[in-house]
Amino acid sequence: MNEEIPLFPVATLTVGPVPRMGIVVMRPDFLTTLMQSPAQAQPGRTYALTVPQAHYLVEQIQKSLAMLENSPSPDGGNLLQ
Numbered sequence: 001m002n003e004e005i006p007l008f009p010v011a012t013l014t015v016g017p018v019p020r021m022g023i024v025v026m027r028p029d030f031l032t033t034l035m036q037s038p039a040q041a042q043p044g045r046t047y048a049l050t051v052p053q054a055h056y057l058v059e060q061i062q063k064s065l066a067m068l069e070n071s072p073s074p075d076g077g078n079l080l081q
Contacts, residue, residue, distance in 0.1 A: 008032060011041035024054040 008030040015026045025048055029041035049057065 011036075011038040018048075021048075022051065024049045024051070 010028045010030050012029045013026065014029070015024065017024055025046055027046040028044040030044055031038070031040075032042055
């Protein structure tokens with residue numbers, strides 16, 4: 001994939017359960033400019049995930065981490081293979 005993908009680095013990530021609704025909520029706060037400090041991060045949207053969605057997200061992050069940790073990437077890597 002050679003397209004430019006706009007990136008917004010995540011400064012903080014708030015995640016927690018809502019037991020009465022059976023969901024996990026998550027809100028990423030992100031940087032919009034290179035000059036921003038993490039304290040100036042913009043609040044993101046709050047996302048609601050079902051339990052299967054939360055499991056899937058954890059699984060995909062773990063797979064991505066394993067790939068990054070186990071393969072050298074001299075060219076800087078590929079986004080969204």
